[in-house]
Structures are given as structure tokens and as C-alpha cells.
Amino acid sequence: MKAVFTGKMITIALCLGVVLSPLFLQGCKKPEPARIIIVVEGQLFSDAMVLVDGKQAGKLVQTLITPEGKLYIDGIHTATLPAGHRDIPERDDYEGTLDSMEMKAGEHTILLQTEDGKTLEIKADISPGRHLVTYLSDEEKLTWNNTKIDAVPGTTVTVKTAN
Numbered sequence: 001m002k003a004v005f006t007g008k009m010i011t012i013a014l015c016l017g018v019v020l021s022p023l024f025l026q027g028c029k030k031p032e033p034a035r036i037i038i039v040v041e042g043q044l045f046s047d048a049m050v051l052v053d054g055k056q057a058g059k060l061v062q063t064l065i066t067p068e069g070k071l072y073i074d075g076i077h078t079a080t081l082p083a084g085h086r087d088i089p090e091r092d093d094y095e096g097t098l099d100s101m102e103m104k105a106g107e108h109t110i111l112l113q114t115e116d117g118k119t120l121e122i123k124a125d126i127s128p129g130r131h132l133v134t135y136l137s138d139e140e141k142l143t144w145n146n147t148k149i150d151a152v153p154g155t156t157v158t159v160k161t162a163n
Helices: 007-028
Strands: 034-041 049-052 055-059 061-065 070-073 076-080 093-103 106-113 119-126 129-136 141-144 147-150 156-159
Touching: 034 106, 049 093, 055 093, 119 129, 119 141, 141 156, 147 156
Parallel strands: 034 129, 119 156
Antiparallel strands: 034 093, 049 055, 049 106, 061 070, 061 093, 070 076, 106 119, 129 141, 141 147
């Protein structure tokens, strides 16, 4: 038996292929990763090592501005701010930053660890997309996106992220 395809049948087959192919190709699409920026305000953990699931993921870059206007980056005097500069703090102002760690979405454990062994462990089921994690060391608070949580050094904090 011989199959005969008419022009109309070929057109219908091509149209179905164009309409249905995105449905089949979506299953092969790579899932979006999670990207995390960590910021520490205050001295504790401002120069911490960051471990994700037990593996070293980086180290926070520490900046310090003294009341005299001296700017230090990772302990190295980098600049002196001009006299009368409005941003000079009344006391030492520490901040640490680790920019945009990328990982697969899902359950992870993030550990901040200082050279002298102080730790803060964060357990989270991380959704795809961008996340800002801020630790306020003077207040012992962690903010994950817009959620604030008590975060005492030496403890484990569990974060429930919204999808």
C-alpha cells in the first residue's frame, strides 16, 4: 500500500509540530539557578569564610572605615577620605560582602566561619532566582530577602524561602 500525502496533510503536520514542540522541549530546559549575595553589617563575620554544603565557596571582602576617615579593604589601608566627608562614621564601621554565589536551587547549608572559629549556620531550601542575605551582627539578625530571623552566633538558623 502506498502512502500519499497531500499538501494539506503536510501543512497540518508542520503546524502541529510548531505548536507541540515547545511542550516537548520544556522538559529539557535547564532549571534556573539560585544566586545569593551575602552582606554582613558589623564586625562579626565581616571577613568570614563561606562554606556551602561543606565546601568552601568564598570569603567575604571586608571594608572598614574608621572615624579618622581611613578606608581599609581586607585589612589593607586603601584610601583616606577627605576631611569633613559626610560618610565618616563616629566609630569603626565594618561591612563584608560576597557577591553572587551561584548554585542549584534546593536544600543547602551555608556556613559563615571566622578565623577564630565562630560560626553561623544557615539551612535553607533555596528557590531559583536572586536572593539577598544580610547579617546584622550588632543585632544578631539575619534577613533573607525580606524575612528577618534571630541569628545568634554558634547556632543554626532555618530559613523558609518563598517560591
